[in-house]
Amino acid sequence: MRFQGKRIFVTGAANGIGAATAQLFREEGARVHGVDVADADGVHHCDVTDPASVQAAVDTAAAEMGGIDVLANVAGVNVFSRLEHMTLEVWNRHLAVNLTGPMLVTQAALPHLRASRGNVVTVASISGIQGQPYNSSYCASKGGLRLFMKSLAVELAADGIRVNCVCPGGVDTAMSAHALDNLQGEVDMNLISRMMGVLDSFMPPVKIAEALAFLASDAASSTTGAELVVDNGTLW
Ligand SMILES: NC(=O)c1ccc[n+]([C@@H]2O[C@H](COP(=O)([O-])OP(=O)(O)OC[C@H]3O[C@@H](n4cnc5c(N)ncnc54)[C@H](O)[C@@H]3O)[C@@H](O)[C@H]2O)c1
Numbered sequence: 001m002r003f004q005g006k007r008i009f010v011t012g013a014a015n016g017i018g019a020a021t022a023q024l025f026r027e028e029g030a031r032v033h034g035v036d037v038a039d040a041d042g043v044h045h046c047d048v049t050d051p052a053s054v055q056a057a058v059d060t061a062a063a064e065m066g067g068i069d070v071l072a073n074v075a076g077v078n079v080f081s082r083l084e085h086m087t088l089e090v091w092n093r094h095l096a097v098n099l100t101g102p103m104l105v106t107q108a109a110l111p112h113l114r115a116s117r118g119n120v121v122t123v124a125s126i127s128g129i130q131g132q133p134y135n136s137s138y139c140a141s142k143g144g145l146r147l148f149m150k151s152l153a154v155e156l157a158a159d160g161i162r163v164n165c166v167c168p169g170g171v172d173t174a175m176s177a178h179a180l181d182n183l184q185g186e187v188d189m190n191l192i193s194r195m196m197g198v199l200d201s202f203m204p205p206v207k208i209a210e211a212l213a214f215l216a217s218d219a220a221s222s223t224t225g226a227e228l229v230v231d232n233g234t235l236w
Contacts, residue, residue, distance in 0.1 A: 001028050001029040002028045002029070002213065002217045002218070002219075003025050003028040003029050003030035003070075003213075003216075003217070004028070004029030004030075005029065005030075006025075006029070006030045006031070006069040006070060007030070007031050007033075007061075007065035007066065007067050007068050007069045007070075007116075008022075008025045008030045008031065008032045008033070008068070008069060008070040008071075008072060008216075009032075009033050009035070009058065009061050009068050009070070009071050009072065009105075009109060010022045010025070010032055010033070010034045010035070010072040010074060011034075011035055011036070011046070011048055011072065011073055011074050011075040011101070011102075011105055012036055012074035012075030012076060012123075013032075013034025013035060013036050013040070013043045013074070014034070014036035014037075014038040014039065014040035014043045015036070015038060015040070015173065015174055016171070016173030016174060016175060016205050017074050017123060017168070017171060017173060017205040017208045017209065018034065018036065018072075018074035018075065019034075019040070019205070020204075020205035020206045020208070020209040021072055021074055021205075021208070021209040021212050021213075022034040022043075023209070024206065024209040024210065024213055025070075025072075025213065025216075028213065030070075031065050033057075033060075033061035033064065033065060035048075035057050035061075035075075036075065037075075044057060044060065044061075045057075048075050048097060048100075048101030048102070048104060048105055049096040049097055049100060049101050049104070051104055051108075054101075054104045054105050054108050055108050058105065058108040058109050058112070059108075062112045067112050067115060067116050068109055068112035068113060068116060068118060069113075069116045069118040069119075070118055070119055070120075070121065070216045071105065071106060071109045071113065071118070071119075071120045071121070072120075072121050072122075072123075072212055072216070073101070073102040073105060073106065073120065073121070073122040073123065074122075074123045074212075075097060075101055076097055076098045076101075076123065076175070077093060077094060077097045077098065077175070078094075078127075078135070078138045078175050078176075078179045079093070079094075079137075079138075079179065079181075079182060080134045080135050080138075080179050080180045080182070080183045081134060081135075081136075081137065081182070081183065081184075082134050082183070082184065082185055083136060085184050085185070086136070086137060090137060091137045094137040094138050094140070094141040095137070095140070095141050095144075097141075098138070098141035098142060098145060099141045099144045099145050099148065102122055102145060102148070102149075103148060106120055106152065110156075113156075113159075113161050114159050114161065117159070117160035117161065118161060119161060119162035119163065119164070119215075119216055119224075120149070120152065120161065120162070120163045120164070121164055121165070121166065121212045121215045121216045122145065122149050122163075122164070122165045122166070123165070123166055123168065123208065123212070124142050124145045124146045124149070124165040124166065124167045124227065125138075125142040125167055125168060126167050126168065126169050126229060126231045126234055126235055127139045127142045127143075128141075128142030128143040128144075128145060128146045128167065129143070129146070129167060129227075129229075129235060130195075130234075130235060132195055133188065133191040133192065134180075134183055134187070135179075145165070146165055146167070146227060149163050149164070149165050149225075150163075150165075150225045153224040153225030153226075154225065157224060162215075162220070162221070162223065162224040163224055163225065164215040164220070164223060164224060164225070164226045164227070164228070165226070165227045165228070166208055166211040166212050166215065166227070166228045166229075166230060167227050167228065167229045167230070167231065168203075168207075168208045168211075168230050168231060169195075169197050169203070169229075169230070169231025169232050169234040169235075170195070170196065170197065170201055170202040170203070170231075170232065170234075171202060171203055171204070171205055171207070171208055172202040172203065172204055172205070173205055176202060195234065196232075196234065197231055197232025197233045197234040198232065198233035198234075198236065199232040199233050200232055201232070202232075203230070203232055207230055208230055211228050211230045214228070215228060
């Protein structure tokens with residue numbers, strides 16, 4: 001019961017890693033306010049790319065729970081595309097959801113995190129560390145996200161706010177199942193295989209939830225600005 005009495009805001013809570021994270025925090029005693037653009041039982045509506053939607057969701061969560069101790073930025077999108085086929089819409093969507101979204105949500109949650117001396121845990125990706133073929137817009141968004149969060153770790157340390165990331169490899173969710181759906185042209189499987197881990201190729205979402213929970217817990221009270229890679233041994 002590491003999160004007994006803690007008040008936790010989770011984005012992307014309708015599916016995959018976000019749903020597993022919300023469930024794990026609840027199982028360990030937390031009150032969780034989950035948000036998403038997709039509908040799911042007990043999940044509130046919020047589009048992380050829309051400042052008004054974000055502010056309203058954070059205000060509602062803080063009012064209902066009496067504050068926020070932990071922000072978990074999990075919402076994200078991933079659509080593979082070769083550079084020559086990449087539309088501006090796809091490029092902008094990756095940056096909006098994966099990079100601007102966590103900025104808006106963290107900014108809105110800041111007064112509450114200051115009050116609780118809480119912490120932020122964010123799902124980045126190994127795609128923000130290694131270059132990946134046909135995935136450049138996603139890699140750019142996640143690389144930016146890592147450095148954005150590292151910057152906040154330094155900036156917010158004086159407020160007692162810790163900021164950490166988890167960088168997953170392949171996780172068994174709808175995102176990974178459909179990321180290559182619209183990829184046009186011949187695919188070099190030798191390049192694709194470099195994204196696979198030496199353990200199983202895809203891990204269950206709970207493995208990432210466990211890593212987020214560790215970083216959000218008091219056991220990680222000396223850890224900020226860190227990136228915990230959980231990738232089945234891809235970046236060896
Ligand atoms: N699945 C993987 O292999 C993998 C690997 C590394 C990192 N990640 C990251 O993990 C996170 C969760 O991904 P997942 O695999 O669980 O995918 P998922 O598609 O199962 O879940 C992502 C959730 O984000 C929500 N979302 C999308 N746009 C949103 C918006 N504008 N506002 C609010 N919610 C929005 C979706 O509706 C969905 O419920 C993402 O940030 C993703 O980039 C996933």
